[in-house]
Amino acid sequence: MSLLDRKLLRDLRALKSQALAVALVMACGLATMIMTRSLILSLGTARDTYYEQHRFGEVFARLKRAPNSVREQLAAIPGVAVVQTGIAIQVTLDVPGLAEPAVGLLNSLPERGEPALNRPYIRAGRLPVGRTTRSELAVGEAFAEAHDLKPGAVISAILNGRKQSFTLSGIVLSPEFVFEAPPGAALPDNKTYGVFWMPYRELATAFQLYGAFNSVALTLAPGASEGAVIAAVDRVLAPYGARGAYGRANHPSHRRVDDEIRILQGLSVAFPLVFLSVAAFMTNSVISRQIALQREQIAMLKACGFGNAQIGAHYFKFSLAIVVAGVGFGAVGGVFLGHKLVVMYHIFFRFPQLDFLLDTHVLVTATLVSAGAAFVGVAGAVRRAVRLPPAEAMRPEAPASFRPALAERLGAARWFTPSFRMALRNIERRPVRSGLTCLALALATAILIVPNSFRDGIAYVLDFQWDIVQRQTVTLSLVEPGPARAIADFSHLPGVVLAEPFRFVPVELRAGPITRRVLLQGLPAHGNLSRVIDARPQQLALPARGIVISSKLAEVLHVRPGDEVIAKVLEGAERELTVPVVGLAEDFAGMAAYMERHALNRLLLEGDQISGAHLAVAAGQWTEFLYAVKHTPRAAGCVIKASIREGFRKTTAESIGLLQKMYGIFATIVAFGIIYNSARISLSERARELATLRVLGFTRGEVGAVLVGELVLLTIVALPLGLVIGGLFARGIITTVNTETVRLPLVLTAANYAFAVLVVAVASALSALFAARKLAEIDLVSALKLPD
Amino acid sequence: MPTAADSAPHLPAGNNGDREPVFHVRRLERIYGEGTAAVTALAGVDFDLFHSELIVLLGASGSGKSTLLNQLGGLDSPTHGTLRYRGWNLAAADEPGLTQFRRDAVGFVFQAYNLIPSLTARENVALITEICRDPMAPEEALQLVGLSERMDHFPAQLSGGEQQRVAIARAIAKRPAVLLCDEPTGALDVHTGITVLEAIERINRDLGTLAVIITHNAILADMADRVFTLSDGRIVNRRTNTRRGSVRDLAW
Structure with a gap:
C-alpha cells in the first residue's frame, strides 16, 4: 500500500460518519434501482417460464x-x-x-x-x-x-x-x-x-x-x-x-402483469436519479471541504513532486471508497426490499413459482452510475485543488467577505438578531450550496408525499365508487338477459328496499381506427343506486338518445361529446350501431359506457329486457336476504359492495403500507444525511468562529443555535418546496399508472403534507442535535491561537 | 486579603472596593498529561491583581504565559493551587460556571482578532451585548475605540488595527471586570499597534477595568502598573512601575 493510500484510509476513518451518511443516501438510490430492476427480471422470468411451460x-x-x-x-x-x-x-x-x-x-x-x-x-x-x-x-x-x-x-x-x-x-x-x-x-x-x-x-x-x-x-x-x-x-x-x-x-x-412491469420500469429510473443526484452533491461538499482543509498538504505534495494526476486520483479514490460502501449497502438493501416486495406480489399475482432474482447486470450498472455520480461530484473540487500553485496553497485562504443579506437590504434588518443575520448572510454567500441543500431536503419531503397520495387516491376512488357511483348494497345478475318482470322477483326478496334493473351488453366501440371493448350499461335515466357521475362531480341524467362514456375512454378514442361512435354489439346477433356521445362520466377503474336502459333495449331491437338489478337491502334483514339469494336459481352472480370494499381496503393497506415504510426510511436517511453532512461541514469551516463565541461566553446551546440556524432556515424553505415537488412526483407517477385498467386521481391531503413535514423536520432536528454533539469537542484555547 | 467572599456560591458582580483583589492566585499549577508524559506548564504562581490595574505578563514562547491567561479567563482549570475571582473559587468551577464567568466578567482580545466575518463591526459587538446583563450600547463601545465612522463595515473591509479595535469594543461592551489581551499587537505594525494599545489603556483608565496583556514584546512593559516575567511556568521577575509610561512613547 502506498503511503498516499495509507493517508487516504486515515482520512476516511476521520470522516467516517460523514462518509457513511453519503454512502447511505447513495445506497437508497442503488437499493431502489437494484430492487426495481430485479423485480422486473423476477416477474418477467416467472411470467415467461410459466407461459411457456403451461402454454398460455x-x-x-x-x-x-x-x-x-x-x-x-x-x-x-x-x-x-x-x-x-x-x-x-x-x-x-x-x-x-x-x-x-x-x-x-x-x-x-x-x-x-x-x-x-x-x-x-x-x-x-x-x-x-x-x-x-x-x-x-x-x-x-x-x-x-x-x-x-x-x-x-x-x-x-x-x-x-x-x-x-x-x-x-x-x-x-x-x-x-x-x-x-x-x-x-x-x-x-x-x-x-x-x-x-x-x-x-x-x-x-x-x-x-x-x-x-x-x-x-x-x-x-x-x-x-x-x-x-x-x-x-x-x-x-x-x-x-x-x-x-x-x-x-x-x-x-x-x-395487469404488464402494467406492473411498466410502473417498475418508471420507478427504476426516477428514484435512483433523485437519490444519486443528492449523493453526488453530498460527495462534492465532503470532498471540497476535505480539500480545503488539506490545502497545505496538497501544496506540500506538489512541492515534493507529486503530479496533478496522482493528487487528483487520491481524492477521487476517496469518493470511490464511499461508492463502494454505497453499492454494498444498496445491494443488501435492494435484495432485502426486493424479497419483501416479491412476497407482496404474491397477493396480486399467482405464479407456480415467483422467486426473487437478482439482476446482476444492474449491480454493474449501479456501480458505474454511482461512480459516475461521485466523479461528477468531486471533479470540480479536485480540479481546483490540483490547479492551485504550491506557493499559493501554502498561504491560508483569504478571509471570507460578506455583505448584508437581501432581506436586510430590503429594509427588514431591524428585526433581525445578529445570529439570524449570520445565518442569512452565510446562506447568501454560498447560494449554490444552500440551494442544493435546500433542494435535497425538499426531495426528502417530496418522496414521502408519493405513497400517501396513492393511499389517499385509492381511498378517494373507493369512496367515490361506492358512496357516489354505486350505492347499492348488492348487485344480482341473471343467468341470461330476461324480461323486466324478473325485477318483481328481486323486489320481493326479504329486506329489499329498492331495486333498479339494468341491462348490460358487451360492445366494441369504434372511432376511426381505434376500437375498445367495454360493457355498455343500460341504467335508469335518474338512478338512485348505480349512478353516472360527471367530473364536477354531479349525477348525469341519461338522455333518451345517445351514449355517455368514461372520460378515459373518450381520451383513448379521441372523441368529445357531440362526436359519434360506432358500437358493435358482441352478444347475440351481430349489429353495428352509430350512437352520439352525449356526455363524459368520471370513473377510475376500467372503462365504461352508459345508456338509458330503454334506449339500449330499442337499439338492441329487443323488448323490455334486463340482465340484472342493483338492490338496496335493509341491514336488519341481511341474513334472510342472503339465504334467499343463495337459493334463487335465476341469479347467476351476486356482488356485495361491503365485502369488496373491505377486500380492497385490506389489499391496498398491505401493499401501500410496505411502500410507506420504504419511502419513510429513504426520506429519513436523506434528511438525516444531508443535515448531518451540512452541519459537520459548517462545524469544520466555522470551528474558529464557534470557539471564539464559546470563549466570549456563549453557552454550548447558544453556539449550537448559531451552527444550525442556517440549516433551520434552509429546512423551513425546503419543506413547502418539498410539498410542491412531492405533488409533482405523485402527479408524474399517477400519470404513469393512468392506464385503461387502473386510474388514480391526484389526492393531496393536509394529513399527507403534515406527515411529510413532521418526518423531515424530526429527522433534521435529530440529525442537527447529533452533529452538534461535536461542539463539545471544540477546543476553546484554539481560538486564541493564530490561524494555521 | 479577602475573607468574606471565600464561600460565595454565586459569581460576584460588583466592585467591592479598590483593595479587594480581582484575582487571588496562590501556588497555581497546571500539569498536562500524567506520569512520565506529564508536562508542567505552570509550576506554582502567586499574585493578586487589583481593580484598574494594567498588568503586562512577559515571557517567551513556552514560558507558560498563555496557560496562565487560560486559567484567568476561565478556559482551563488548574491542576493544583488557589485561583479566586473576587473571592469566588474559580479553580473549582464547572463548565456552566466557567461559561457564566466568561460571559459576565471577562473581555477577551485575541491575537487574530477573531471577528465573525459575516457580521459588521456594530453587529459583532451587538452579538455579545445581547447576552449580557448590563452592557453598553455597541455604538458607545465602538466610540470608545475610535471607530464611530466604520461601524457598518464588515471585517473584510477593515484594516488589521481596526479589526483589533472592534475586538476590543466587543470585549469591553459588556463592562467586564477584567480585559484579557493575548498578544493584541502581535499581528500589527508599530503604528497600528499603538492605536490598539491606546484603546486598551483608555478603557483601563476611564472604566477602571483590570487589563492583563500577555506579550513577548518587553517594550510594552513601560505602559503597565506592574510587570511579571514568566519562564518555565514560574514568575521569575516582578516589577512595579511607579509611573506608567505613555503608549505614545513606546517604540519597537
Missing part, C-alpha cells in the same frame, strides 16, 4: 355457443398453431363460512388428456375426475387461500338454476389467471371471486352445452399476424354469438 394462449375469444366441429375451422385459419376450446361459465357459489354468495368462473377440462393450451399447474391435490360419487372441482389458489379451503372441502354452486355440491379435488393455478380477478378489476378480491375447473362432460351437461364450446384460446404459428388471425377468428365465430377475439395485450390478467 395468444389469442382468446368468448362466444355464446358453437359446436365442437367449428374447432376444425379455427385450426384451419392460416397462422393458427394450436387451438383449445372449452367452456367457461360464471356461477353463484355458496362457500362454507361466507355469508354472502361469491362468484365463480367455472372452466372445463378436456375429457381426455391435458388441455393443449392454458394448462393448469397443480399446487395441491389433483385435477377433478368425472363420474365419481360426488362431483369434483379444482379451485384457484387465491380463492382457496382467501377461504382457507383445502382439497377435500365441500362447496356448493348453482349450475343452471340447480344447486349442486362439489368436493375440492385440488388447488391449481393457470397462466390465464395470474391476476385472479374479474376482468377490469384493478385489485383482486379473492373473497368473492374465484376460478374453478371441472371436467368438460359435467360442466357441459349442466348447461346443455355438450358437444359445444363457448371459449377459445389459440396460439400463433411463427411469423403469423395477430391482427389477421383475430379478424379470421371473428369471421368464423360470428354466427355463434362471438364477443370478439382479442390478443394477449387485451387479456385482463396478462395486461
Whole structure:
C-alpha cells in the first residue's frame, strides 16, 4: 500500500460518519434501482417460464355457443398453431363460512388428456375426475387461500338454476389467471371471486352445452399476424354469438402483469436519479471541504513532486471508497426490499413459482452510475485543488467577505438578531450550496408525499365508487338477459328496499381506427343506486338518445361529446350501431359506457329486457336476504359492495403500507444525511468562529443555535418546496399508472403534507442535535491561537 | 486579603472596593498529561491583581504565559493551587460556571482578532451585548475605540488595527471586570499597534477595568502598573512601575 493510500484510509476513518451518511443516501438510490430492476427480471422470468411451460394462449375469444366441429375451422385459419376450446361459465357459489354468495368462473377440462393450451399447474391435490360419487372441482389458489379451503372441502354452486355440491379435488393455478380477478378489476378480491375447473362432460351437461364450446384460446404459428388471425377468428365465430377475439395485450390478467412491469420500469429510473443526484452533491461538499482543509498538504505534495494526476486520483479514490460502501449497502438493501416486495406480489399475482432474482447486470450498472455520480461530484473540487500553485496553497485562504443579506437590504434588518443575520448572510454567500441543500431536503419531503397520495387516491376512488357511483348494497345478475318482470322477483326478496334493473351488453366501440371493448350499461335515466357521475362531480341524467362514456375512454378514442361512435354489439346477433356521445362520466377503474336502459333495449331491437338489478337491502334483514339469494336459481352472480370494499381496503393497506415504510426510511436517511453532512461541514469551516463565541461566553446551546440556524432556515424553505415537488412526483407517477385498467386521481391531503413535514423536520432536528454533539469537542484555547 | 467572599456560591458582580483583589492566585499549577508524559506548564504562581490595574505578563514562547491567561479567563482549570475571582473559587468551577464567568466578567482580545466575518463591526459587538446583563450600547463601545465612522463595515473591509479595535469594543461592551489581551499587537505594525494599545489603556483608565496583556514584546512593559516575567511556568521577575509610561512613547 502506498503511503498516499495509507493517508487516504486515515482520512476516511476521520470522516467516517460523514462518509457513511453519503454512502447511505447513495445506497437508497442503488437499493431502489437494484430492487426495481430485479423485480422486473423476477416477474418477467416467472411470467415467461410459466407461459411457456403451461402454454398460455395468444389469442382468446368468448362466444355464446358453437359446436365442437367449428374447432376444425379455427385450426384451419392460416397462422393458427394450436387451438383449445372449452367452456367457461360464471356461477353463484355458496362457500362454507361466507355469508354472502361469491362468484365463480367455472372452466372445463378436456375429457381426455391435458388441455393443449392454458394448462393448469397443480399446487395441491389433483385435477377433478368425472363420474365419481360426488362431483369434483379444482379451485384457484387465491380463492382457496382467501377461504382457507383445502382439497377435500365441500362447496356448493348453482349450475343452471340447480344447486349442486362439489368436493375440492385440488388447488391449481393457470397462466390465464395470474391476476385472479374479474376482468377490469384493478385489485383482486379473492373473497368473492374465484376460478374453478371441472371436467368438460359435467360442466357441459349442466348447461346443455355438450358437444359445444363457448371459449377459445389459440396460439400463433411463427411469423403469423395477430391482427389477421383475430379478424379470421371473428369471421368464423360470428354466427355463434362471438364477443370478439382479442390478443394477449387485451387479456385482463396478462395486461395487469404488464402494467406492473411498466410502473417498475418508471420507478427504476426516477428514484435512483433523485437519490444519486443528492449523493453526488453530498460527495462534492465532503470532498471540497476535505480539500480545503488539506490545502497545505496538497501544496506540500506538489512541492515534493507529486503530479496533478496522482493528487487528483487520491481524492477521487476517496469518493470511490464511499461508492463502494454505497453499492454494498444498496445491494443488501435492494435484495432485502426486493424479497419483501416479491412476497407482496404474491397477493396480486399467482405464479407456480415467483422467486426473487437478482439482476446482476444492474449491480454493474449501479456501480458505474454511482461512480459516475461521485466523479461528477468531486471533479470540480479536485480540479481546483490540483490547479492551485504550491506557493499559493501554502498561504491560508483569504478571509471570507460578506455583505448584508437581501432581506436586510430590503429594509427588514431591524428585526433581525445578529445570529439570524449570520445565518442569512452565510446562506447568501454560498447560494449554490444552500440551494442544493435546500433542494435535497425538499426531495426528502417530496418522496414521502408519493405513497400517501396513492393511499389517499385509492381511498378517494373507493369512496367515490361506492358512496357516489354505486350505492347499492348488492348487485344480482341473471343467468341470461330476461324480461323486466324478473325485477318483481328481486323486489320481493326479504329486506329489499329498492331495486333498479339494468341491462348490460358487451360492445366494441369504434372511432376511426381505434376500437375498445367495454360493457355498455343500460341504467335508469335518474338512478338512485348505480349512478353516472360527471367530473364536477354531479349525477348525469341519461338522455333518451345517445351514449355517455368514461372520460378515459373518450381520451383513448379521441372523441368529445357531440362526436359519434360506432358500437358493435358482441352478444347475440351481430349489429353495428352509430350512437352520439352525449356526455363524459368520471370513473377510475376500467372503462365504461352508459345508456338509458330503454334506449339500449330499442337499439338492441329487443323488448323490455334486463340482465340484472342493483338492490338496496335493509341491514336488519341481511341474513334472510342472503339465504334467499343463495337459493334463487335465476341469479347467476351476486356482488356485495361491503365485502369488496373491505377486500380492497385490506389489499391496498398491505401493499401501500410496505411502500410507506420504504419511502419513510429513504426520506429519513436523506434528511438525516444531508443535515448531518451540512452541519459537520459548517462545524469544520466555522470551528474558529464557534470557539471564539464559546470563549466570549456563549453557552454550548447558544453556539449550537448559531451552527444550525442556517440549516433551520434552509429546512423551513425546503419543506413547502418539498410539498410542491412531492405533488409533482405523485402527479408524474399517477400519470404513469393512468392506464385503461387502473386510474388514480391526484389526492393531496393536509394529513399527507403534515406527515411529510413532521418526518423531515424530526429527522433534521435529530440529525442537527447529533452533529452538534461535536461542539463539545471544540477546543476553546484554539481560538486564541493564530490561524494555521 | 479577602475573607468574606471565600464561600460565595454565586459569581460576584460588583466592585467591592479598590483593595479587594480581582484575582487571588496562590501556588497555581497546571500539569498536562500524567506520569512520565506529564508536562508542567505552570509550576506554582502567586499574585493578586487589583481593580484598574494594567498588568503586562512577559515571557517567551513556552514560558507558560498563555496557560496562565487560560486559567484567568476561565478556559482551563488548574491542576493544583488557589485561583479566586473576587473571592469566588474559580479553580473549582464547572463548565456552566466557567461559561457564566466568561460571559459576565471577562473581555477577551485575541491575537487574530477573531471577528465573525459575516457580521459588521456594530453587529459583532451587538452579538455579545445581547447576552449580557448590563452592557453598553455597541455604538458607545465602538466610540470608545475610535471607530464611530466604520461601524457598518464588515471585517473584510477593515484594516488589521481596526479589526483589533472592534475586538476590543466587543470585549469591553459588556463592562467586564477584567480585559484579557493575548498578544493584541502581535499581528500589527508599530503604528497600528499603538492605536490598539491606546484603546486598551483608555478603557483601563476611564472604566477602571483590570487589563492583563500577555506579550513577548518587553517594550510594552513601560505602559503597565506592574510587570511579571514568566519562564518555565514560574514568575521569575516582578516589577512595579511607579509611573506608567505613555503608549505614545513606546517604540519597537
